[in-house]
Amino acid sequence: MSVHSQTVPMRTFWLFFLVLLFVHQDFWNWSDESLVGLGMPIGLFYHALFSLACSALGVWAVTRAWPTEWEKYAEEKSPPSTKSNQIRKGDSEQ
């Protein structure tokens, strides 16, 4: 199993993300100044609700698309050959 194997939940996450990205462009409220919930103008109230939707997507992501494999990968002992953070000048730029 690959650490990149959570294909379906990740694709769903991206789909939700793109939908929210579109929903964010609320040109349909652009000129509307009417005051709605809590005395807020609609252009602000809409985006406050949008923030709640982002949080809901966060809940979905951590419950349905959590990258468990990466979590396990981090906790495993690193083999000596992968200690390449010590790359020094000349090591790799031949």
Added chain:
Amino acid sequence: MNVLLIISGYLSLLLLLGWGSGRMFRGTSRDFFVASHSIGPFLLLMSVFGTTMTAFALVGSTGKSFERGIGTYGLMASISGLIHMAIFFLIGIRLWALGKRHGYLTQIQFFRARFESDGLGYILFPILVLLVVPYLLIGIIGAGKVIEPVTAGAFPDLFTNPTIPAWVGGIPPWLTGLVICIVVLTYVFLGGSRGAALANAFQTVVFMAMGIVAFYFVVQSLGGLEQAGKVPMRITEDGSLVQDYRFDQKAGILMEQDPPKKIGQVLNFTNSNLTDRHPHLGRDPIVVEFKKKNPKTGELVPFERELGIPFITFVTYLFIPLSVGMFPHLFQHWLTARNARAFKLTVIAHPLCILIVWVPCVLIGSWATGLLPPGIPPPAVLSATLNMLVGDPWLTGLLTAGVLAAIMSSMDSQFLCLGTVFTNDIVVHRAGSKVYSDSQKLKIARSFIVIIVAVTYLLAMAVKNANVFDLAIWCFSGFAALFPLVFSALYWKRATKAGAIASVLTALISWAWFFHQSGYGGEYFVGPGIVPAAICFLVSAGALVVVSLLTSPPAQSTIDQFFPSRS
């Protein structure tokens, strides 16, 4: 004077916290740099949120809303909620996992290893410093702008050269900047990464709580939410911009002005549909002319301002929050996490925290257009509004402490990060990891932090009238232009060293070009209102893809290391 007492008390409390976290310090460089990977979910959320929200969030958002209206929230806050959440989830967790597994302390270590290039680190280091410094500047400038109006009159014989005449005797920006630099420096010195995380958490709670308290009292003073919604400036039938209300500070009530006070004029007014509209409650772009008093001569000088937000600007602003993926100080915060599960709360709650902080600030900024003179410097709008509407010095002191908390909770991480990067990616990297002892590494990091603080402070004094919001946007734009680097490092096996270098250089050149065009930090758009960050991002991504495809792919061992698979 009471305001000063409260602010001094708050700063003393922070020093105490720094002393406390210093006692928890384990004395190792790993503990100083990444708190020995020991930070849990709540502290991670508070430190990540506190770091990303600075003077920009409180002072800048209120000022920008004062200029352009409620569209400011959608422009920066709600889109940040979506993009930041996605970045923490898609990038933060992977970087944490790779950092934990391979022992990276800095972003540059990760990029050097992933792109098999020592040189990439040397190219990235000055660029990251160059971009973090403006971020620090906005903190120092923002703090100065906030403190001066709320302490006006405290020392009339001592401070006789205020930013505007009404603030005579207030603590000048140079002194505020100096004091907060020293306080932040002290607790970062004592506690390192853990000290910064604890101070961040404390300060984030303080500024969120104070934001809510400030909002409550402002709403009360304006006679409730419904009434407050009528306060913003209005356009009359002849295109004049008027204030229908004024706030009687002695009586503590909002009074209707009859006739309304004219403060400006819509330019080229031909659209009768604008009559009786409050332009700050919508987003239609309207160009208006105001007048402001020259503080030296007292002469009224006209100036133009665009209210509202062009749609193309709104759309292209989505590139700016991508910057969090490349913030070196955020990378360091991610590495402090105890485990991957610590990220869950941050992914879920970050958009909510943005909502809690930004909505009140944006509303206050739009309401203030109906009460304050239009020529007031945007960074001073929040404190001037609080001063006018809340009045009570104790409360104003507490609220001001909240603003300082937001500012300092970002500065500490940035100072610490620059010290960490310099020590690990330049000094230790060049000399070899065994040349310096742990205590020597700590000394090097702390010395570099002192130098950066001094340089930043002097720079802040040189550009003390810069617009906090616009300067922050330039800083974010630079980091956003570098975003293709981190995304490709994690998601595209074919990304190569040459592609990465091409991407970084293209990002730098395009950003520097637009920054120069803007007059070094002003508001600037390309064509019909496109944000420069969008163009910088696209050319940087294009360079990365094209050059990577034209060069040899990375070694299989590198791909195995960064794109692990197991059977």
